[in-house]
Amino acid sequence: MDMANSSQHFPSIRHMDYSPLGHYLDDNETNSTVGERDSFGCVQIRIPQELFLALGLISLVENIMVIWAIIKNRNLHSPMYYFICCLAVSDMLVSVSNVVETLFMLLNDHGLLDVHPGMLRHLDNVIDVMICSSVVSSLSFLCTIAADRYVxxxxxxxxxxxxxxxxxxxxxxxxxxxxxxxxxLFIVYYTDNAVIVCLVTFFCITLVFNAVLYLHMFLLAHVHSRRITAFNKGRRHSTSMKGAITLTILLGVFIICWGPFFLHLILILACPTNPLCNCFFRNFNLFLILIICNSLIDPLIYAYRSQELRKTLQELLLCSWCLGV
Known part of the structure; x- marks a missing residue:
């Protein structure tokens, strides 16, 4: 990809090299959110870099607070919360990579950054590895949490x-x-369609795995509830089912936020030159906004669904405010 002094040519997952995206994303501008039409009648929504930066910073702070709360409160030192903490770290990778990338692009836009193209390429590779690690680890920990709730x-x-x-x-x-x-490995062999196939396949397998566990949990939970209640563990069962419901919400948000990205990958394989698919490709930045929103929403779900975590977060916020005063 051309390394001109403009953010529209900044090498990044935001301007993916997967053909044919390079041809449709190279002309991305960052000064407007107004939709524009091309010669094919496709609408491209322009998203300012400042929005990426703001959402990334908010998400970063939220996930740091969740991790800090889990570390601080000994009542949260259990396998389930360890897995939730790792899920927060996965979300944080998206936030960090987005903030770093956006800062470089903004500095580059305003002529405040003069970095050798080779360094930019290395930075791009690091950012792409972080984002790819985030999606793989997020899916893995969602499966792990589901298995933990099942047990x-x-x-x-x-x-x-x-x-x-x-x-x-x-x-x-x-x-x-x-x-x-x-x-x-995915970043090293990014030009091979097998990489996209692996990512999409992994996404589908994890969704099926979670769906099977959920179906079994929610269909047979009432039977086991009686058995568990007989051993005076009814409260624990209620807590476990609450954890399963929380995980269902997390997975639903993940599918909504990451779904367009994976559909994007599927269309790259299925119809790379089709005009309708190309219209979809042109709004890749919009899909990235959804991914960042997933990292921003997850901590709110943790806090809303867990009274213990919510209480700890409130204490941390109060302490931070007092120290600030």
Whole structure:
């Protein structure tokens, strides 16, 4: 991709090199949100870089607060919250990569940055690895949390022996190692369509995996509820089902926010030169805004669904405000 002194040529996942996107995204401008039509009648929504920066910073602060709250409150030191903490880290990767990239683009726009093209390419690769690691790890931890809720509901009496802290740490380490490794391979071989196939396949497999677990959990939960209640564990079952519902909301938000991006990848394989598909390609930045919104919404879901986490966040905010005063 041409490395001209303009943000429209800044090499990044925001201007992906996957053909034919380079031809349709190279002319992206950042000074307006007004929709424009091309010769094919396609509407392209212009999104200012300032909006990317603002959403990225808000999301970054929110996810840092969630991670801080989980670390600070010992009552949240359990496998489920360890996994939620990792999900927040995944969201934070999107926020950090977006903030760094947008700052470079804005500085480049205003002529305040003079960096060698080779350095920009390395920075681009790092940012792309972070974003790719985020999506792979997010999907993996959503599956992990689903499995954890499944064990909690259907194997309540054996939960602590099945999901030990040691096993949770091993699972977390494996997920992060696999996410980073696969992301590096994806970026190295980004020109191969097999990379897109792998990402889309992984997305579909994780959705099916979660759907199967949810179906089993919600259809048979009432049967196990009676059994668990007989052992005076009714409250735990209620808490577990609340956790399952929270995960369902998280997954739903993930699908809504990341769905257009994966549809984008599917269309690259299915109809790379079709005019209608090209119209879809032209609004790639809009899909990136949705991805950033996912990172921004997730912490709000944690806080709303978990009373303990919400209480800790309120205490942290109060302390921060007092220190500021």
């Amino acid at each position: 909690t509901i259907f194997y309540a009496l054996r939960y602590h022996s099945i999901m030990t802290t040691r096993r949770a740490i091993i699972i977390i380490a494996v997920v992060w190692l696999a996410s980073v490794t696969s992301s590096i």
